[in-house]
Amino acid sequence: MSSSSRRRRVIRTVIGLAAVLVLSVAGAGAWFYHRLDTNITTFDAGGVATERPPAPVPVTPGASVPVNVLLLGSDTRNDGNADLGGGDEGVGHSDTAILLHIYADHKHAVGVSIPRDTLVTVPSCRLPSGDWTKPRTNQMFNEAFTVGESAQGNPACTQNTVEALTGLRIDHTIVVDFKGVAAMTEAINGVDVCVPNDVNSHNIKLKKGQQKISGQPAVDYLRARYGFGDNSDIGRMKRQQAFLSSMIRKIQSQGFSLPTLLPLADAATRSLTVDEGLGTAMKLVDFAQSLQQIKLSDITFVTAPWRFSTVQKGRIDLVHPDVDTLWQLLREDRTLDGQATGELPGAASASTAPATSEPSPAASPLTAEQLATPVTVVNGVGTDGLAGRGSAAIRAQGFQNVALGQTTGGRLRTEIAYDPPFKAVADQLAALFPGSRMTEEPGSEGITVTLGRDYHPTATATAGPATGAPAVPFAASAEPTGPLPTDVPTGIAENSRTADTDPCSNLT
Incomplete structure (x- = not known):
């Protein structure tokens, strides 16, 4: 055989081996991704409200926009979680809730902890049967997760x-459960935390001092409420914020490459429930990699401004106007001191923002008791988002007890029906809806605003999936509702910490 023939045979052999290697690696990779994808549990988008706050609009076509991610910690004991959390199987609760706002520049982020005991209005939600509940006022925030009484939560x-x-x-x-916390902390070889004092309470034992934890101890650290400070859920949230800061620090130190993220994704996906938009391993990895430019010093955790409730003992009320300012800052993609990072179109500056997006009532200010009057907003036209905008205008005036009624349709003129004791409040609402008709309804125990074709809000909420879900009012319009601060409001500053804060600082 000539030397040239031998060279051709060697080349063919090398090419063949390379092809086999490539196919083997690709096949293994495809198998791994398939395994991760089958691990992931997604929840049905059919339960998401059809009437929702509008999606942000990019400054220019193709530009980045803010991203809002809701992180929920489930205390379900099902599916082996009882081995880590103790207790019996049953309905899952969301005892941890953090709203993560990633700014449009993808270089800043704010994580807002919402206390589980906060009294809120739980809007209409879908049950496993497909039926929808009625809105309920003065409910604990974590009860929304229990609607339908599923162990997996809602x-x-x-x-x-x-x-x-x-x-x-x-x-x-x-949504992450106890097993997810244990698996993810083990996948990154532990998280550095600080335990402010020895803890031996409710079957949880932790030693004082800085230490690296993973698995069961990590679950215990995040769950523990008693044995720290005043035994409050607020103190527990501070430790959860410090824990997340440390976890982010660890992931950043290891890098955002696939060899680092895929084992973490493998651990996470076995115990995660996500929306369909994050329903594959690569979507999760891509999302994680999109955050790699955010420095620890540019991540802030804040507990929504709170106080002990005056309505129900042992519960939490959000503090106004500080919490309203917080939501407005995030809607306008501004830092907590009112600065723009990736300004959205139409966002007014702090010095030029109008007082409200709707006309203000001309009458005297209402009392706190009057502002607690039950107000039901009904879409009398059928236009998607109309009742949500009307609800937003009412809430912008300080009303706290606003719910949505069933859509009717065919109404030409807006009507405000009221129980006679609430006439002064109804008069205030009438100023928001010029030309509306006032109707007495004795015994109605509140006020019903039925919006007609004469109501023209300044903008319309973006509708969600066409699932047949009842519309759900949202608390505020996407437009400015008042002047923004030039520094951090006290109620926000006192409840904040940056991710690079000393891990032993302010833990109780």
Whole structure:
């Protein structure tokens, strides 16, 4: 055989081996991704409200926009979680809730902890049967997750509740259980935390001091409420914020390459429930990689401004106007001191923002008791988002007890029906809806605003999936509702920490 023939045979052999190697690697990679994808549990988008806050519009076509991610920690004991959390199987609760706002520049982020005991309005939510509940006022925030009494929880209902509360459109929702926490911390070889004192309470034992934890100890650290400080859920949220900061620091130190992220994704996907937009391993990895430019010093955790409730003992009320300012800052994609990072079109500056997006009532200011009057907003036209905009205008005036009634249709003129004791409040609402007709309805125990074709809001909410879900009011319009601060409001500053804060600081 000539030397040239031998060279051709060697070349063919090398090419063949290379092809086999490439196919083997590709096949293994495809198998791995398929395994991760089959691990992931997604929740049905059919439970997401049809009437939602509008999606942000990019400054220019193709430009980045803010991303809002709702992180929920489920305390379900099903599917082996009882081995880590103790207790019996049953209905899952969302005892941890963090709304993560990633700014349009993808270089800044704010994580807002919402106390589980916060009294909120839980809007209409879908049950496993397909039926929809009626809105309920003065409910604990974590009860939204229990609607339908499923061990897996109801992430869509909690998402609807957060959108109604904040006026922010949630792009993604992620639910992690005890097994997920244990697996992810083990996948990154532990997280550095600080335990402020020895803990031996409710079957949880932790030693004082800085230490690296993973698996069961990590679950215990995040769950523990008693044995720290005043045994409050607020203190527990501070430790959860410090834990997440440390976890982010660890992931950043290891890098955002596939060899680092895929084992983490493998661990996470076995215990995650996500929306369909994050329903594959590569979508999760791509999302994680999109955050790699955010520095620890540019991540802020804040607990929504709160106080102990005056309505129900042991519960939490959000503090106004500080919490309203917080939601407005995030809707306008501004930092907590009112600065723009990736300004959205139409966002007014702090010095030029109008007082409200709707006309203000001309009458005397209402009392706190009057502002607690039950107000039901009905879409009397059928136009998607109309009742949500009307609800937003009413909430912008300080009303706290606003719910949505069933859509009717065919109404030409807006009508305000009121129980006679609430006439002064109805008069205030009439100023928001010029030309509306006032009707007494004795015994109605509140006020019903039925919007007609004469109502023209300044903008219309973006409708969600066409699922047949009842519309759900959201708390505020996407337009400015008042002047923004030039520094951080006290109620926000006192409840904040940056991700690079000393891990032993302010933990109780």
